[in-house]
Every structure is written in C-alpha cells, then in structure tokens.
Amino acid sequence: MKKRAFWLASLATAISLGLAAQPAVADGVFRMAHDVGSGGLSSLDPIDKGRVLQITEKIMNRLIRPSAEGRPSPDLAKSWSANEDGTVWTLKLREDVRFHDGSPFDADDVVYSLTRVLDPERDSPARAVIEMVTDVTALDPFTVQLTLASTFADLPLQLMDPRLRMIPEGSDDTIAKTGIGTGPFKISKFDADGITILEANEDYWEGAPKLERIELIGIPDSNTRLQAFLAGQLDMERGVKPLMRRALLRSDRYVVQDIPTGNWSGLVFRTDVAPFDDMRVRQALRLVVDREEMLKLALDGGGTISCDTPVAPNDQYRADLDCPRDIQRAKDLLVEAGYPKGLKIKLHVAPIDGVWSSMAVVFQQQAAEAGIHVKIVNAAADGYWSEVWMKKDTFATSWGERPAHQALSEAFSSEAKWNESYLSDHNFDFALERAQAKLDFYERKQAYIDAQEYLAEISGTLIPFHRSQLVALSPRVRNMPAVKSDRILWHEVDVAEEGS
Numbered sequence: 001m002k003k004r005a006f007w008l009a010s011l012a013t014a015i016s017l018g019l020a021a022q023p024a025v026a027d028g029v030f031r032m033a034h035d036v037g038s039g040g041l042s043s044l045d046p047i048d049k050g051r052v053l054q055i056t057e058k059i060m061n062r063l064i065r066p067s068a069e070g071r072p073s074p075d076l077a078k079s080w081s082a083n084e085d086g087t088v089w090t091l092k093l094r095e096d097v098r099f100h101d102g103s104p105f106d107a108d109d110v111v112y113s114l115t116r117v118l119d120p121e122r123d124s125p126a127r128a129v130i131e132m133v134t135d136v137t138a139l140d141p142f143t144v145q146l147t148l149a150s151t152f153a154d155l156p157l158q159l160m161d162p163r164l165r166m167i168p169e170g171s172d173d174t175i176a177k178t179g180i181g182t183g184p185f186k187i188s189k190f191d192a193d194g195i196t197i198l199e200a201n202e203d204y205w206e207g208a209p210k211l212e213r214i215e216l217i218g219i220p221d222s223n224t225r226l227q228a229f230l231a232g233q234l235d236m237e238r239g240v241k242p243l244m245r246r247a248l249l250r251s252d253r254y255v256v257q258d259i260p261t262g263n264w265s266g267l268v269f270r271t272d273v274a275p276f277d278d279m280r281v282r283q284a285l286r287l288v289v290d291r292e293e294m295l296k297l298a299l300d301g302g303g304t305i306s307c308d309t310p311v312a313p314n315d316q317y318r319a320d321l322d323c324p325r326d327i328q329r330a331k332d333l334l335v336e337a338g339y340p341k342g343l344k345i346k347l348h349v350a351p352i353d354g355v356w357s358s359m360a361v362v363f364q365q366q367a368a369e370a371g372i373h374v375k376i377v378n379a380a381a382d383g384y385w386s387e388v389w390m391k392k393d394t395f396a397t398s399w400g401e402r403p404a405h406q407a408l409s410e411a412f413s414s415e416a417k418w419n420e421s422y423l424s425d426h427n428f429d430f431a432l433e434r435a436q437a438k439l440d441f442y443e444r445k446q447a448y449i450d451a452q453e454y455l456a457e458i459s460g461t462l463i464p465f466h467r468s469q470l471v472a473l474s475p476r477v478r479n480m481p482a483v484k485s486d487r488i489l490w491h492e493v494d495v496a497e498e499g500s
Helices: 002-016 053-059 107-118 125-129 222-230 242-249 279-287 291-299 327-336 356-368 404-412 426-436 441-458
Strands: 029-034 064-066 072-074 077-082 088-093 133-140 143-148 185-189 195-200 213-218 255-269 303-305 343-349 372-378 394-399 461-473
Touching (some): 029 222, 053 185, 053 195, 053 213, 072 077, 088 107, 107 133, 107 143, 125 404, 242 461, 255 279, 255 356, 279 441, 291 461, 343 356, 404 426, 404 441
Parallel strands (some): 029 213, 343 372, 343 394
Antiparallel strands (some): 064 072, 077 088, 088 143, 133 143, 185 195, 195 213, 255 394, 255 461, 303 461
16 A cells, blocks of 8 residues: 555656646657557457457448447448348448549448457457347348347447447458458557557548547556556556545646546456355455445545446446345355455556556455455566466456447357356347347346346346446647547547647
C-alpha cells in the first residue's frame, strides 16, 4: 500500500509540474497506446485470439455497429429484417464501399468473413457469438441471408461484436499482416510491440477522415501508459486509474471523460481443479466480499455493484440481484466442504489492468476474516494472457461490455472458447438456449434473468462491479464523444492545430 501511495504522489507531482508541456505531437497526428496484448503473436485478423482491437476498430467495419446509446445501427449493412419465427435474417448492404486495396465490397465478402468465423477448424473465439448461424448465402451482390439453427430474436446485437469485421474474400492467408478492410484508416506499418502507423483512407465511404495519421504505441504496463500521457507523448489514455480522477480534474491541462460501461474486472477460480471444483467453496469465496468497500477502494467508487453477473448495468436483460457479505455463511460452507481450518490460495495478477492489484489486496484482507489466506502473486504484464490466464488455478481477468447473451455464453457456457473458469453446467447452457429462443421480449427477459440468478449460485468468477471508464484526453483532441471505444466514429475525430 505504501508503494501505491508513493506512485500516486509521483503522478500528482507530474501533473502539477506540467509534464504535458513536452514537445507537441505534429498537427493532424493522433497518438495513443495499447497494452500489446499477445505481443509477437499479435495479429490484424479480427477473429484471431491475438487480434489488436485498438487497431482493427479503425481499419475495418462491421455489418452492424452500436449507436452512441448502444442500439444496433447500420454500418456496412444498411438494413436488416427477419422472418416470422426469427430463424432467417436478410441484410441489405451498402453499394458504395471499397476495401483499402481498391476492390469493391459486396455480399461475397460477407459470406467469406462470416464463414471463417463459423469454421470449427479455425477455432476462433468469435465463433461463439454467431454459433446459431448455420448458413450464410449471397442472394445477390448486395443482399445476404443468414439462416439460424433456431429462433434468435437478438441477432443484430450479436453482429455488433467488435471482432466481426468484414475482410476481402480470399484474404485468409494475408489478413493477419495486411489488415485490409473498409475502415477510415489503413495500415502503413504494423508493429504490435512498437509503433503501428495508420494513414487516413481518403476514399472512406463515410467521408475522408479529419486526421492524417494515427500512431498506436505498444506499452504493456498501465502505469507507463499513463506516465506517457502525462508527459505529453499521447493524446489519449483510456485506462486511467480511478484514483487519479480527482488529480486530473484539478488540472486544466487535460479533458477527463467518466464513462459508465459494462466493462468488468474479476477474480477467477477454476471450477475444474480442487478446491474450487466444490461449489460450496466457490460460494464462500464470493460471500466474503464487501463489494461496496471493494468498489470504493479499488475504483474510488467509479462503477456499479455486480452480483457476479457479466451483464451490463444498463442492459435490458440485466438481473437485479442482491449479494450481501456473509462471513459466517462463508465459514459454514467451508466446513461443509471439508475445510474447517480455512483455505490457502494463490492469486495471480499483473500490471496490465491498473485495478487488479487493488482488487487483489482488498480481497486478501476481506477473505482473511473467513479463514481464507490469499497469497498475491505478481506476474509480468508481458506474457500474462498466454502464460497465466486460463493456465493458473486463480487469476485476475477483465472483459469488455457485450450484449447479455454474448456476455453470458462467451465466458460461461460449457463449449465457449474463452470459458476461463472452465465452468461446465448443462442446466446453465440450457437456460441460455431457452432465453435466446423466446420471441416475446418479456419472456426472453425473464429467461435471461433466470440464467443470471442460476449463474450467481454456481459461478467460479467473482465479478464485484462493472467499471466506469476514465478517459483522459489532451486539450487538442476534437470530436471525441464520451462513449465506449467501439462506438467512436474515428473518421470524425480531429486534433486542433498547435496554438489554436
């Protein structure tokens, strides 16, 4: 805790000394950082595990994108409709779109892009998003038909997934390096560990971008990213520690956006290994947490309490759950499970996400009251996702906001690629299948609520809160709305000329 206090004091000093007064970035150039992700295995293929979303969101389009409010909005598909039972969907495509290499975008590209996602041999994590689709057919050059295995009333929500970007037909062997898409920017240089340079696509179908260039710098450590922003080397940092909110707001050198989101950070206890394979132990681990206190200490209150549901607070299907702390019940459950003297566990974290360490310390202190002794293991940021995540028995995790069905299925259904807690419960799987098949909205909503209530009983993942995203911008940034990153229209973003 002393180390954290010293770090916060150092950053406050950096702000007061005006480190942002370093040499300005060139006019027309926007600079930001990303966490490097999979390092040398990083890819421009939007459906690969190593994809760099901060890049693909700027170079490729989806069929359907979220509006600023999160509702399905036209992107490369200008309209969509379903048959009476929601098993066949028809999408009408824009006719004025070209890829970065000059080739025209049409229905064949959509068929190709979605078929790659659905290919079981490719084993893409994105497959779970549209696994209900059994056939993708081009009815004509600008009409695509999607046939589903069963009724799915919320298919447009699924197609908003940030990974479902359209790529040119036949580009399977090259897309990971070329990144050819239809987006407002195109790849000039790709270096995940260094600096990736994106140039404006002057022929972008929504209009030429206002920026000439975007530079994305690979910086795996969250503290280093923030220091780079404070030093005037970046125009934006979207992962600012909540404890820095007040210091940033006191300075006129920065623009601060506080954005409520469905993003969440959590602690995962693998359900396929002892002692976490016992549901009573998993319940005890979650009962020891005072979530209000954890939210205050880890995020300075910048978030919304969650009772272990990944569904966003503002999602139409969010369950209203109650999860008070109960130390005595946690102790009783441990005794029933055969651990009358408590537990000793190791919890792995890394500086990738600035809130993980704070969460871990709070959990360590709160769990101790129930006889659960937590040893925090600090892993290196580089390699965390390949060597710790889904490998160790307990670890920290973070997820971005997703529609309810996707949030529940992608992280917790038995066959999901990213089922990081290795939860395998056929009753839960069936609950999701039943929910997606309900055409009546209110019946569908209740079914998703039932699924969340059941998950809260069996889960191996502690989800204490959904986070507000604290975004810091340099004053020269223009037209950057206070929304999640996948809702930003990047061709509209601009930077002011020096001195303006």
